[in-house]
Structure formats: structure tokens, C-alpha cells
Amino acid sequence: MINRIETMADVAFFTKAIIDEGVNLHPDTDFREYVNLVTNENTYSETEAEKRNELMSQAFDVCEKNGVEIYDFMFEIFLKETGLDQFIPLPSAILPDDYFSQG
Secondary structure (H helix, E strand, O other), X not given: OOOOOXXXXXXXXXXXXXXXXXXXXXXXXXXXXXXXXXXXXXXXXXXXXXHHHHHHHHHHHHHHHOOOOHHHHHHHHHHHHHOHHHOOOOHHHHOOOOHHHOO
16 A cells, blocks of 8 residues: 555555455545445454545645546546446546646
């Protein structure tokens, strides 16, 4: 797991890492709230959740600094990483071409 988020590339890496962990990521959800549907146990320990919450806070800051809407940015990555882009239009389909290359 990444230790610090300072660039848009870091935000993208963090997003992909969380998706790879099998989480249906939403930027507003506290990582303490994710539950494994098979075991009905918390997905993350308290320490793991705190670290990811801190990284998400940094991701919000980096996106804001770069004028990027975090929800669209992470949703685009989520759709591509899960293959859902085959069924759901990507946010970039309605955004300027350079939107996701900022920062």
C-alpha cells in the first residue's frame, strides 16, 4: 500500500489498490464501515482502516489542489478496473479530453 498521496498518479494508484482489495470503493465511505459479505466481518482492522482513511483524505486534498473532481476520477478508474466500462458510460465521455491527465 502506498504511504503518502502527493500527485494525481498517487490517487490513481491508491484507487486501483483499494479496488484490487475487493472493495466497492466510494470516496465518502469510512474504511471502518466496509464489511466482508461472506464472513460478515470488518474488511479492515482498525489500523488498516485508519491508514486508508488518512490516504483518502490526502487524495481529496490532491484532487482539490489540481481542480479534479475526486468522484468522477475514482469512478472512472473503478469502471475500467472492474470491466463495468463495457456497460456504464465513462465520466470522461462527457468531460474534456485533458481532465484525467491534470496534475
